Structure formats: structure tokens, C-alpha cells
Amino acid sequence: MTIATEEGPLRRGGVRPGERALAPDLARGIMLLGIVLSNTAFHLWAARRGPSGWQPVDGSWPDHAVQFIMIMVLDLRIYPLFAFLFGYGMMQLYLRQTAAGTDGRAAAELVRKRSLWLIVIGLTHATLLMAGDIIGFYGVLSLVLGLAFLRRGERALTWWIWIGVALMALVTAGPVIAALLQNELGTLGDADAGAGFKAYAPDEGNWLTAAGTRLETGLFVTFAAAPLTLVGGGYILFLLGFRAARRRILEEPDRHRTLLRRTAVIGVATGWLGALPAALAHIGVLRVPDDMQSESGALTALRDITGNAGGLGYVAAVALFAQWWTSRRPRRGTTTVTAVAAVGRRSLSCYLAHSLLFAPVLAAWGLGLGADLGSTTMALFAFAVWLVTVAGAYALERAGRRGPAETVLRRLMYGSRA
Secondary structure, three states, X not given: OOEEEOOEEEXXXXXXXXXXXXXXXXXXXXXXXXXXXXXXXXXXXXXXXXXXXOOEOOOOHHHHHHHHHHHHHHOOOHHHHHHHHHHHHHHHHHHHHHHOOOOHHHXXXXXXXXXXXXXXXHHHHHHHOOOOOOHHHHHHHHHHHHXXXXXXXXXXXXXXXXXXXXXXXXXXHHHHHHHHHHOOHHHOOOOOOHHHHHOOOOOOOOXXXXXXXHHHHHHHHHHHHHHHHHHOOOOHHHHHHHHHHHOOOOOOHHHHHHHHHHHHHHHHHHHHXXXXXXXXXXXXXXXXXXXXXXXXXXXXXXXXXXXXXHHHHHHHHHHHHHHHHHHHOOOOOHHHHHHHHHHHHOHHHHHHHHHHHHHHHHOOOOOOHHHOOOHHHHHHHXXXXXHHHHHHHHHHHHHOOOOHHHHHHHHXXXXXXX
């Protein structure tokens, strides 16, 4: 199939079902469970917030256990996983086109068009349902990084990855080092969590008023936070995804087992240990000043920078599992793995479905149940929402159909002949 673009003809359409590898799709399916669980704190709009402004601090001991696990395992760890897989998918799209004979400019133009439409989809999603949308955010990042790096060589990618590491270390560690030298750790961050919570407007009883707040937040996240992420070196997960896709690490995990094992062990350990002080402080086991736990405090900075390693570790662990699975083909559990991978193949549809199932039920302008749930019951609700998307994705997989959002995006990218 040949599709015309402004830059020339595309030699093929999107990825075909038989071309998909298990590891990337399985990782995306598991990632969406992590995202929907991590986002639960947004919807507990009547809960008392801690210094971090993220997880609540009230509730029973099961609630505190859930909060501890969320902080150590999920918060600021799932989105680096998303960034890596996003970059991996971008490079896969580009390489599929060029391998089929498409000119590099035309292939890059296709990726650019995809990024622009993701920005539109993300802002629409933020305005209607979820101010914390990440589709538009990553759409901006993919637009800039796609233009700058899709057609660059390995050497350029390596240099810019190391520059990003240096920038991230400087931005993260600079204030901490300065405060340590001055013996003023209490100056790290603002313990007031109200502003960050109000930006998502889940406690607003009027949908239209809440939509205005969500749009304002969505515009900031998309067009201010994304460029700041680039300046601060937060692009390195994207570029690592570019490099990994060129080497087909997730498609051929058996060829990269040593790298994957080391990344899984070191990455997960670093991610969990880096979040452990914040988790202990949150439940009161570790006594530190509130400013150190705030959204810009030392403990949050430590969680953030080690979360990148944790995200990479999760990707590597899933790839190793996929390699073991495909080599052994166990009889039991085949449906489960297929269903979770089906979610990954329809990740955009399932991500948007989370908000469709969350916001009207939990927000104050809807049924308002977010005021009555705790961390444990909210986590159970989120898991049930994810299971609904698993069932839907599996049904579409059995029927040989794509997700509705993927179908629309595919039409927007490739035209009526997609």
C-alpha cells in the first residue's frame, strides 16, 4: 500500500498484527495498570494531603500500606516507563517506513503528524475529563525529539543522552548540595500542597467550571512543563527508547539477555531504594521536615531521579518475562498474557477509557464517590477499571479489531486508505 504525503509517498501503512512483538505490548498493558493506580490520588478529593501533595495521609492501616507501596513502586516510576516505550514506538514507526522504502523525510513527516494529533487529543482529554493528561505532554516531547533525533546517528544519540544525564543531575542535585553546604535543608521546597491539588479540579461541583480549570492545567502541562522537561534533561528516556528500538531489544530479548538482566536488577533496586525514604516518611516511620517531603523537596527529587532507573528496570523485567514466555509456551495463563498484551496494542483507547470510567463516577461534578473512598478502596476501584479495559481489549483482539482511538489516529495519520 502506497500513501501520498507532502514529502512523498509512504510505502506502507501502519503495523500489521503479525508484525507485533509481545514484549512492547505486554509492557504497555502492565504500564496502564500502573498509571491507573498511580492516578488514584487525583480523585481522592476530600482526603487530607501530606507535604508531597500527592498521596493522602489519612485512612486505616491498609490505606497506609497502599500509600507506602504506591510511593515506592509506582509514583514517578511508571511515567519514565511510558517515556521509554513512547520513544521506542516512535522509532519503530520510523524504521518500518524506511525499511519498506519510504524516504526518510516522508517517514519523519508521518511521525510529526502523529505528534501533532496527539497534542490535540491530549488537550481535548484534559479539558473534558482529566487535567493530568500525559498524551499532549508526550506529544510535544515527541514532536521536538522526533525532529531533532529520528534521523541522527548512534553517536549523536549517545552524546545527547549523556548531556541529558548531566543536566538532570545538575537540576536535581544542585539545590540539595547547596542546602547541605549551607545547613539549610528546610529551604528545599514548599510544603503547601493545596495549589497542586486544586489544579485538577476534582472537587468542583460544576463541570463547566472544572473544565476551565482542567484546560488551564492541561495547557500548562503540555506547553510549559514539556519544554522544561527538555531543558532539565528529562528527554533521556525517549532517546534510550530510540536506541533500544534500533537494536530491536524488545523484539529480540534473547539476544540481549545479559543487558536486560542487569538493567532489571539494578534499575528496580535503584528505583525502589530511591523512593524508600519518601515512603517511610509518608507513613511516619522516618521523621524528616515537611519541606523535604514537598513537591520540590529533597525526598521527591530523590524519588524523581531514581524513578528513571526504576522505569527502565520494569521494561527490562517485562522483556525477560516475554522471552521466557515465548520460549516455553506454558499452557496455563495464555489467555491472561494475551489479554494484557491486547491492552498494550490498544493503549491509547484504554488510557482514555480510564478517564471515562473514573471522572463521572468519582468527581464532585459527577457521582462524587471520590469523597467517600480511601486509598485501599480507590486502588481496588482502579484495578477493576483496568480489568474492564482488559476485557474490552481482549474482545477486540478476538474479533480482530483495533481500538477506537487507534482507528481514529490511524485514519488521521494515513488518510482514508489506512
